[in-house]
Amino acid sequence: SQKIEQNSEALNIQEGKTATLTCNYTNYSPAYLQWYRQDPGRGPVFLLLIRENEKEKRKERLKVTFDTTLKQSLFHITASQPADSATYLCAVYNQGGKLIFGQGTELSVKP
């Protein structure tokens, strides 16, 4: 079955630095990969979608890469701020059309 793995260890960085989160997938080659943000007590909120033929996608301070050879996506937040502190989840639609999530990585940005 398809598996999505994210670094389960929390990521702690200093304000102004770039945060980089990793998403690895196995047993499947998704055509699309998504990233979501989740704040405590809230549902996930969609951030970005990247297609398999796109190497990189940007939105303001966010950048996502998609390496289909490595089966990996990297999610970058540049010039990070304390307000960026949250859990970030990657997700793919599997061959049956079901949306499958990784376990998420908690990011903490310290002032």
Add this chain to the structure above:
Amino acid sequence: NAGVTQTPKFQVLKTGQSMTLQCAQDMNHNSMYWYRQDPGMGLRLIYYSASEGTTDKGEVPNGYNVSRLNKREFSLRLESAAPSQTSVYFCASSEQGYTEAFFGQGTRLTVV
């Protein structure tokens, strides 16, 4: 826009009791999902519905049933609640496969 609405927000059940979690979306989406979220486990798919009248099992369907009553509503039923079903439940919808999903605010369920 209301988006995806879940009821109730909080619920405490005794072991063996039954209940139904309600979910409704007003975005005319075809696909709807039920997930549970436990600490350190991320979001695990319980059931999925690609369209009205169709449902499919996800990763953790045991102990649950679902009904896609119409295009707007997708309910999740626990017939005989167990402490292992203590979790936060999220409903989501998307226009079709491959598009962004929208989530409800979640239902925090405790089974004692």
